[in-house]
Amino acid sequence: MTALLDINGLSLTLKGRRLLDDVRLHLEPGKIIGLVGASGSGKSLTARSIIGLPPKGAHLTGNVLFDDRSLLTLSDDELCHLRGRDIGIVFQDSSAAFDPLMTIGDHIVEPIRWHLGLDRDAAVVMAKQALDRAEFPANIDAFHRYPHEISGGQRQRAMIAVAIALSPKLLLADEPTTALDVTTEASIFNLFRKLAREEGIAIIVVSHDLPAIAMLSDHIALIEAGRIVEETTTSDLMADAPPRLAAIFASSQPHDASPARVDSDIILRASHLSFEYRHKKALDDVSFSLRYGECLGIVGQSGSGKSTLARIITGLATPLGGNLEAAKTPCRIQMVFQDPMGSLNPRWTLGQSITEPLHTERLDPSTKMQRVINALQEVGLDADFAHRYPHQVSGGQAQRAAIARAIINRPDILVLDEPVSALDIGVRSQILDLLDDLRRRYGLAMIFITHDLGVARGIANHLLVMQQGRVVEEGATATVLADPKHAYTRALVEASPALNHKVFAPRPLEG
Amino acid sequence: MWILIIRRLVGFLATLAVASILVFFLLEILPGDPAQLILGTDARPDTLLALRHEMGLDQPILTRLLQWIGELLTGNLGMSHTYHVPVATLIGERLPVSLPLALISLLLAIVIGIPGGILAAMRRDKWLDRAVRVKTQILLAIPNFWLAMLLVFVFAITLHWLPAGGFSGWRNIPNAISALVLPAVALAAPQAAILARVTRAALIENLDDVFILAARARGLTASAALFRHALPNAMISVLSIMGLQFSFLLAGTIIIENVFYLPGLGRLIFQAVNQRDLAVVSGVSMLLIASTIVVTFLVDLTALIIDPRLRR
Numbered sequence: 001m002t003a004l005l006d007i008n009g010l011s012l013t014l015k016g017r018r019l020l021d022d023v024r025l026h027l028e029p030g031k032i033i034g035l036v037g038a039s040g041s042g043k044s045l046t047a048r049s050i051i052g053l054p055p056k057g058a059h060l061t062g063n064v065l066f067d068d069r070s071l072l073t074l075s076d077d078e079l080c081h082l083r084g085r086d087i088g089i090v091f092q093d094s095s096a097a098f099d100p101l102m103t104i105g106d107h108i109v110e111p112i113r114w115h116l117g118l119d120r121d122a123a124v125v126m127a128k129q130a131l132d133r134a135e136f137p138a139n140i141d142a143f144h145r146y147p148h149e150i151s152g153g154q155r156q157r158a159m160i161a162v163a164i165a166l167s168p169k170l171l172l173a174d175e176p177t178t179a180l181d182v183t184t185e186a187s188i189f190n191l192f193r194k195l196a197r198e199e200g201i202a203i204i205v206v207s208h209d210l211p212a213i214a215m216l217s218d219h220i221a222l223i224e225a226g227r228i229v230e231e232t233t234t235s236d237l238m239a240d241a242p243p244r245l246a247a248i249f250a251s252s253q254p255h256d257a258s259p260a261r262v263d264s265d266i267i268l269r270a271s272h273l274s275f276e277y278r279h280k281k282a283l284d285d286v287s288f289s290l291r292y293g294e295c296l297g298i299v300g301q302s303g304s305g306k307s308t309l310a311r312i313i314t315g316l317a318t319p320l321g322g323n324l325e326a327a328k329t330p331c332r333i334q335m336v337f338q339d340p341m342g343s344l345n346p347r348w349t350l351g352q353s354i355t356e357p358l359h360t361e362r363l364d365p366s367t368k369m370q371r372v373i374n375a376l377q378e379v380g381l382d383a384d385f386a387h388r389y390p391h392q393v394s395g396g397q398a399q400r401a402a403i404a405r406a407i408i409n410r411p412d413i414l415v416l417d418e419p420v421s422a423l424d425i426g427v428r429s430q431i432l433d434l435l436d437d438l439r440r441r442y443g444l445a446m447i448f449i450t451h452d453l454g455v456a457r458g459i460a461n462h463l464l465v466m467q468q469g470r471v472v473e474e475g476a477t478a479t480v481l482a483d484p485k486h487a488y489t490r491a492l493v494e495a496s497p498a499l500n501h502k503v504f505a506p507r508p509l510e511g
Numbered sequence: 512m513w514i515l516i517i518r519r520l521v522g523f524l525a526t527l528a529v530a531s532i533l534v535f536f537l538l539e540i541l542p543g544d545p546a547q548l549i550l551g552t553d554a555r556p557d558t559l560l561a562l563r564h565e566m567g568l569d570q571p572i573l574t575r576l577l578q579w580i581g582e583l584l585t586g587n588l589g590m591s592h593t594y595h596v597p598v599a600t601l602i603g604e605r606l607p608v609s610l611p612l613a614l615i616s617l618l619l620a621i622v623i624g625i626p627g628g629i630l631a632a633m634r635r636d637k638w639l640d641r642a643v644r645v646k647t648q649i650l651l652a653i654p655n656f657w658l659a660m661l662l663v664f665v666f667a668i669t670l671h672w673l674p675a676g677g678f679s680g681w682r683n684i685p686n687a688i689s690a691l692v693l694p695a696v697a698l699a700a701p702q703a704a705i706l707a708r709v710t711r712a713a714l715i716e717n718l719d720d721v722f723i724l725a726a727r728a729r730g731l732t733a734s735a736a737l738f739r740h741a742l743p744n745a746m747i748s749v750l751s752i753m754g755l756q757f758s759f760l761l762a763g764t765i766i767i768e769n770v771f772y773l774p775g776l777g778r779l780i781f782q783a784v785n786q787r788d789l790a791v792v793s794g795v796s797m798l799l800i801a802s803t804i805v806v807t808f809l810v811d812l813t814a815l816i817i818d819p820r821l822r823r
Contacts, residue, residue: 159725
């Protein structure tokens with residue numbers, strides 16, 4: 001079969017640095033290729049280079065043949081005719097990819113009118129069809145809703161509707177499900193498979209999550225430092241994985257069997273907590289207990305009330321009903337957030353950020369510095385990291401610094417809100433190991449909030465499964481995952497690529 | 512939406528009330544006795560006492576505050592003791608000079624500043640962008656009374672294109688407008704520079720956003736993406752600056768109207784301060800404050816219409 005897209009020797013240089021080096025890719029209509037790599041490997045750059053929108057100042061060489069046209073030789077005006085019509089793009093962060101002042105529907109109407117010159121009514125009809133094809137919920141009126149008014153999963157579907165409105169031949173999806181929870185991810189993948197099979201759209205999916213896109217793609221290409229280093233069909237991946245892909249897959253598996261239930265005294269007891277947000281129940285009769293040296297995992301989809309619970313535990317919100325009892329007073333609670341780059345002040349050195357919890361104690365500067373160095377060592381960072389700024393370190397190092405800040409005043413309880421979700425898979429397991437180590441060494445009690453059951457399995461002793469503000473299942477982690485009782489827990493386990501043993505066999509199309 | 516508007520309206524009225532009380536107390540703590548100032552230092556004590564009684568200055572402070580607010584509510588701003596006419600009449604005479612002047616200046620600032628900012632953002636880091644940045648820097652650094660004198664020297668004294676000052680009323684409209692051109696330019700220049708800089712900065716910030724990349728990915732050309740998506744988003748911050756500028760322009764008339772001998776509010780309040788004509792000072796101050804609050808309110812309303820995120 002002739003190729004729809006043939007990339008040969010694609011290289012990109014930016015400010016003297018070669019960020020893409022001799023990239024080769026080959027894609028046929030109706031096929032899905034998964035481009036896997038760590039952050040900074042050049043996978044998103046590859047996608048942006050194909051559509052001729054690389055970062056400013058980038059210099060591209062090589063050959064990109066799309067539908068018998070050499071894209072790198074086209075002018076921007078000629079590329080404008082292709083973009084949005086023959087090539088659709090789905091971006092990672094749907095909350096940033098929409099114009100906040102425009103309705104969802106108008107985002108779909110825009111390229112239809114731009115490319116076809118239709119009047120508004122005809123374009124609206126086409127846009128509604130695109131929304132249907134993208135399985136955007138029919139009960140939401142896209143023409144009266146703004147991007148901030150719908151959920152992340154719905155925005156992602158709307159973005160797919162924008163991308164497929166004019167039936168492109170090629171769809172580029174840049175980390176399309178990274179910001180979404182597992183059940184939504186599974187349904188978006190299902191939609192991609194349907195578009196490839198029924199409409200013959202060729203799809204490039206860019207992702208850092210190998211198990212996830214192995215479920216979706218026909219081919220997998222591994223990109224490292226701007227080079228495609230390994231390539232294989234997904235069916236070969238199971239039987240005969242090339243060495244690096246095999247290693248990445250191994251490290252993306254849950255890194256430990258679940259730690260056993262801890263039998264110590266209770267440090268925090270929550271009983272019948274409830275909370276309302278904009279007249280909707282965000283928490284409904286939530287009770288649990290946390291023991292010394294225990295990691296309590298709280299899992300659930302977005303909107304299940306996990307983060308509300310974290311806010312109540314840390315005292316950032318007051319519960320409407322129920323109470324929270326700590327075994328000791330004062331009970332020191334510290335928190336670690338999802339995005340370390342967001343939670344660290346960009347204008348402060350890591351040392352300054354880490355010192356901050358000590359502001360209540362009167363310490364001389366040299367003692368403070370010593371405490372900072374100790375905290376850095378405990379999280380596996382050298383003392384000289386104290387003088388660096390967040391933008392000078394990697395995501396994993398920044399998260400280590402955020403953990404150092406959280407443990408510097410020896411808290412009794414550490415609340416972690418999706419602490420590894422923003423990190424690359426390889427870094428993830430290192431951070432989980434670090435947390436597990438801190439828990440064992442200091443008997444630190446931890447509350448670990450995550451949407452990812454694979455992550456929870458590696459770190460949590462005990463599990464609380466939440467849905468719509470309620471605890472639907474609770475028990476020792478190993479028991480809950482091996483034998484889920486509640487339908488919702490079963491659905492989560494099913495949809496979790498890292499737990500799913502049939503991971504490399506692309507699942508048949510549902511429905 | 513309506514609840515939000517009503518809430519802003521309540522805030523608007525509350526600000527107005529607080530401002531009126533503040534103006535009253537500020538004038539109260541000014542050194543010197545108004546009656547003494549009117550009569551001079553060699554006035555006889557009984558005349559002074561009589562005048563103080565006539566002006567109500569012998570009443571307790573709370574009574575006078577209530578009186579002041581009551582008079583404001585009925586639109587009675589008191590009598591000017593230098594002109595011996597009601598303050599409201601004075602303002603009515605002067606407003607037709609100052610208001611058009613401020614509006615023309617704002618219009619000039621918008622017409623020059625916003626396209627300048629857009630051009631600079633479109634040609635970012637190229638020579639045009641640099642030229643705009645240097646020019647706006649210079650305009651911001653020049654004091655506007657000096658710019659005004661420079662303009663008079665060039666366009667009035669040397670070229671004789673426009674009058675050097677004075678204002679003969681709106682009966683002859685072309686004359687009236689030509690009298691306002693130079694002052695308006697002098698007032699608008701730094702404001703245009705501010706608008707150009709704010710527009711450029713807001714646009715450039717938005718141009719780096721993912722939604723612009725997404726718009727380009729839908730096939731829009733760079734300029735279409737800028738005008739359809741970056742500009743409306745940038746306008747939200749530009750609009751709030753414009754609101755601040757309008758009040759600045761009204762206040763800026765104090766200096767400019769003196770340079771150009773324009774019989775406007777600025778000159779009125781300047782002279783009133785010199786002559787300790789407190790009724791005029793407080794009346795004009797209240798008017799300036801009220802117009803600032805009204806403009807802020809209108810800006811808030813416009814932002815509410817533009818930005819759906821504010822309408823929760």
